[in-house]
Amino acid sequence: MRFVNKEMKKIDGIGLITGKPFYTEDLVANQEYLIVKLLRSPHAYAKIKSIDITIALKVPGVEGIYTYKDVPQTMFTLAGQSYPEPSPYDRKILDEYVRYVGDPVAIVAAVDEESAEKAMKLIKVEYEVLEAVVDYEKALDSHILVHKDRAHINYDTIGYDNKRNLASSYLQEKGDVEKGFSESEVIIENTYYTQPQIHAMMETYRSASYFDVYGRLTVISSTQIPFHVRRHLARALDYPSSKIRVIKPKLGGGFGGKQTSVCEIYTAFVTLKTGKPSKIIYTRKETQAYSNTRHGMRLTVKIGSDREGNIKAIDIKVLSNTGAYGEHAPTVTSLVVYKTFPLYEKVPMRCKADIVYSNTMVGGAFRGYGATQGTFAVESAVNELAHKLGMDPTEIRMKNLVDQSETVSGDIKKCIQIGKEAFDWKNRKVVDMGNGKVRASGMAVTMQGSGIAGLDTGSATVKFHDSGDFTLMIGVTDMGQGCDTVLTQMAAEILEVPMDKIVLNAADTDVSPYDPGAYASSGTYVTGNAVIIACEKMKKEILASASKLMNKDIDELQYTGEYVEAKDGTRLTLKEIAIRSVGFEGKNQITTTGTWGGENSPPPFIASFAEVEVDTLTGETNVVDFLSVADCGTPINPALARVQVEGGIAQGIGLALTEEITIDKNGKLLQDTLMQYKIPSRKDLGPKVEVLFSYSNEPTGPFGAKSIGEVVINTPAPAIADAIYKATKSRVRSLPITSEKLFWEMYSK
Amino acid sequence: MILTLNVNGRKREISISPDEYLLDVLRKLGYLSVKRGCDTGSCGLCTVLVEEKPVLSCSTLAVRAQGKKITTIEGCQEEAKRFAEFMAAEGAEQCGYCAPGFTLTVLALMKENENPTDEEILHYLNGNLCRCSGYISQLRAIKNFMEAEKR
Ligand code: FES
Ligand code: FES
Numbered sequence: 001m002r003f004v005n006k007e008m009k010k011i012d013g014i015g016l017i018t019g020k021p022f023y024t025e026d027l028v029a030n031q032e033y034l035i036v037k038l039l040r041s042p043h044a045y046a047k048i049k050s051i052d053i054t055i056a057l058k059v060p061g062v063e064g065i066y067t068y069k070d071v072p073q074t075m076f077t078l079a080g081q082s083y084p085e086p087s088p089y090d091r092k093i094l095d096e097y098v099r100y101v102g103d104p105v106a107i108v109a110a111v112d113e114e115s116a117e118k119a120m121k122l123i124k125v126e127y128e129v130l131e132a133v134v135d136y137e138k139a140l141d142s143h144i145l146v147h148k149d150r151a152h153i154n155y156d157t158i159g160y161d162n163k164r165n166l167a168s169s170y171l172q173e174k175g176d177v178e179k180g181f182s183e184s185e186v187i188i189e190n191t192y193y194t195q196p197q198i199h200a201m202m203e204t205y206r207s208a209s210y211f212d213v214y215g216r217l218t219v220i221s222s223t224q225i226p227f228h229v230r231r232h233l234a235r236a237l238d239y240p241s242s243k244i245r246v247i248k249p250k251l252g253g254g255f256g257g258k259q260t261s262v263c264e265i266y267t268a269f270v271t272l273k274t275g276k277p278s279k280i281i282y283t284r285k286e287t288q289a290y291s292n293t294r295h296g297m298r299l300t301v302k303i304g305s306d307r308e309g310n311i312k313a314i315d316i317k318v319l320s321n322t323g324a325y326g327e328h329a330p331t332v333t334s335l336v337v338y339k340t341f342p343l344y345e346k347v348p349m350r351c352k353a354d355i356v357y358s359n360t361m362v363g364g365a366f367r368g369y370g371a372t373q374g375t376f377a378v379e380s381a382v383n384e385l386a387h388k389l390g391m392d393p394t395e396i397r398m399k400n401l402v403d404q405s406e407t408v409s410g411d412i413k414k415c416i417q418i419g420k421e422a423f424d425w426k427n428r429k430v431v432d433m434g435n436g437k438v439r440a441s442g443m444a445v446t447m448q449g450s451g452i453a454g455l456d457t458g459s460a461t462v463k464f465h466d467s468g469d470f471t472l473m474i475g476v477t478d479m480g481q482g483c484d485t486v487l488t489q490m491a492a493e494i495l496e497v498p499m500d501k502i503v504l505n506a507a508d509t510d511v512s513p514y515d516p517g518a519y520a521s522s523g524t525y526v527t528g529n530a531v532i533i534a535c536e537k538m539k540k541e542i543l544a545s546a547s548k549l550m551n552k553d554i555d556e557l558q559y560t561g562e563y564v565e566a567k568d569g570t571r572l573t574l575k576e577i578a579i580r581s582v583g584f585e586g587k588n589q590i591t592t593t594g595t596w597g598g599e600n601s602p603p604p605f606i607a608s609f610a611e612v613e614v615d616t617l618t619g620e621t622n623v624v625d626f627l628s629v630a631d632c633g634t635p636i637n638p639a640l641a642r643v644q645v646e647g648g649i650a651q652g653i654g655l656a657l658t659e660e661i662t663i664d665k666n667g668k669l670l671q672d673t674l675m676q677y678k679i680p681s682r683k684d685l686g687p688k689v690e691v692l693f694s695y696s697n698e699p700t701g702p703f704g705a706k707s708i709g710e711v712v713i714n715t716p717a718p719a720i721a722d723a724i725y726k727a728t729k730s731r732v733r734s735l736p737i738t739s740e741k742l743f744w745e746m747y748s749k
Numbered sequence: 750m751i752l753t754l755n756v757n758g759r760k761r762e763i764s765i766s767p768d769e770y771l772l773d774v775l776r777k778l779g780y781l782s783v784k785r786g787c788d789t790g791s792c793g794l795c796t797v798l799v800e801e802k803p804v805l806s807c808s809t810l811a812v813r814a815q816g817k818k819i820t821t822i823e824g825c826q827e828e829a830k831r832f833a834e835f836m837a838a839e840g841a842e843q844c845g846y847c848a849p850g851f852t853l854t855v856l857a858l859m860k861e862n863e864n865p866t867d868e869e870i871l872h873y874l875n876g877n878l879c880r881c882s883g884y885i886s887q888l889r890a891i892k893n894f895m896e897a898e899k900r
Contacts, residue, residue, distance in 0.1 A: 013837035016845025017852060018829045019782025019822035026781045200880050202786045202794060202846040252784070252846030253880055284787045480844030480881045639840035646883035647843065674791040674878070682871045682884045689885045 007639035022250040034278040039106040041098035044359040044667025045132035056122035061115030068094040079327040080225035080259040084154035099324035102290030132359035134667040136321035139356040146357035158330040167326035175348025180313025184304025192377040193734035196293035203252020204287040209267040210277035225517035254479035256365035289672040292364030299377035318353035323362040335370030345402035379444035379718035410631040410696035415607035419629040423609040442722030448711035449601035450525035457597035458527030459513035464590040468575030469501040475515025482640040483523035494535035496561030521707030528702035533594025604632040608715035619742035634704035648712025656717040757824025772806040782849040793877035796850035835894040843881035
């Protein structure tokens, strides 16, 4: 292997670090774009009685103000999912009803910020304020209906019932759970809460739109899902798809937030209405409070086992909050099941889930996508069971976790073994530091998938240039995770050329082959396989072309990355083949495409170990040592894979300890700045985070690889929660475990 | 009012309103490396050097920079590139959105403190948030870079 399984530098790395202008706003800066702003609802639930825009329209510089009366009445979803989307079509661009604090009421377009803001203040809205259901635990069968009218749904199976505030519900069972409980000698049951985590990617939501010279509506957007955006726009605006082009430049992070078309619709609409270029840039506050979050969930886990720690049954009851709209409602919560059941393969398990509407910000996709919430609850429950039985948490897992099997590459038990050793687990005692601080350790395991099996596909197109080099065109989106680089590595490996002979192009719906986008951990695995197919085809096509040019039988020819050689030693360089192929002699511009989708979604595994130091006077907790052992098959780029794990650990530590969310009784989110919403800073991590790999070879994966992007975020919360319990004998079951919560838990006993 | 700045060694004049922030003025002047990540002076993405010291340009009124020497990353491409090599070797840059402000702060730190401890590095850079990397790889890159620059 020359390029894969190697720590190649990112192909865009130097450009990014030296500050080159490649992001959405950079591309349209200092040009005459209308500024789009959204007037937002101050109420959690209200009906708009009247909107008077006459005075606002008189503000100089205002080009247009649009209300629910001005928009198409089509219903749609903004979830980035393959068509037909499982999410209910429960949205309009603007509606007579506003369903959460921040729900857009009017779209304002003006020549500059000042005029737009001035106009917003002059719009007179009369609301009929309605009683809202802000607490999602009260939403099911509430007398308050978040959606009075039934939405369109593509699948009856999602368990939608707007009359019960149900965006989706489901029941899954494997094995005989009741029998398992009746055979159990020990049963514990506890309820866990996970908060609606905020993505807090550094680049907020933004997009820009204009009509190009061919009269096509062009949208530049910081999105993970350019092809889905194009489809959403066509539906929502009732405008032909063929007249829409979506371009994705560099993204300043996404983490799943940009798997929802949060803002593109507004600029596209304004440009359609005015004919002028327009852009919208969400403020940090809008991004934090008015876009989408991880689904907040309440998970009750009942677990039964014999005294030796053989788990007999696990029952999970989930209540998940989708907020005002059902984006990703049917899909996120099912990962509570899909990513916990297979780990405890032999154990009978059941899960009943209700995903409810409420008058809060919308739940969406977030790295880990439901597996994170499920892992926190199930792994915490397994840890609690271990303590009850007086067993080591690693031992109970060795007894119950799935064995290395024929069908699944990798081995979670091996991850645990490697981690135990490296972390010196057996000697990690609870240590009283003597200054009111106590140290202790905890652990947890997890898995994820690689792409969505039997549904999503990825594509790649390779073009052979007259100069003998290649362009690799992909529709998947690099939001920092490095898929541009990893896919180039794979192409270079197959085409047997240096990486700089491959030009990467992504993503532009006019040019790129279809790809659902970057989500579900699919970049390396799904699109990677497509790249391999496209490149293999390319080699064959080059040989075919050379065979004509050289007048030799194709079987006599051999491809090397530099030339094609015949058995008799005659050869043509790639450059010669290229220039003659595209010219009159060959009349053959070679372009090949590969499309691939998986029957399976092979899981990456992680076992993690955390040591914390708790200040028993204040409840303040610091992570002093953290180890993750990851099995992502054979990493294509170990350096990038490692940083994925490190970044996921950081985000997971934030989820565990500091990323607090408070929604007040009026439905207002209080942590709407980075001042109040505390993502980890440099000092919260310290240097003691270690990452190890347990290598395996995934037969269906490109060069043996599985995914790594999402699985990394799942383990910190349960591992840290258990470490805190061991240090304090207090268990906080609702995330984040802030010092305040822990303090009250310790001192209210 | 007319503001006169020295940006990256070049004299620039621009008409501004008194309430404009340095961040917006610099972007208007075409220094697009300067990014905004928040509205509350908490992320460090907008960091530029004013008279060699790192400053949050999102919360510095442009008038306060009158006549001052401003450095954005466009103005120290050579050092930035050298540092970038070490970042890239670790895979420490992901989306890169935080990188310009972060890199300028690293360069400022090196001028102030030739031999910082890990603690000192983390402390100096603590206001520069990054949501992607988890920071660990960045620390490795900084240390390797500083080592190499000494030679
Ligand atoms: S933009 Fe966040 S500190 Fe300046
Ligand atoms: S690399 Fe994305 S925020 Fe730092």
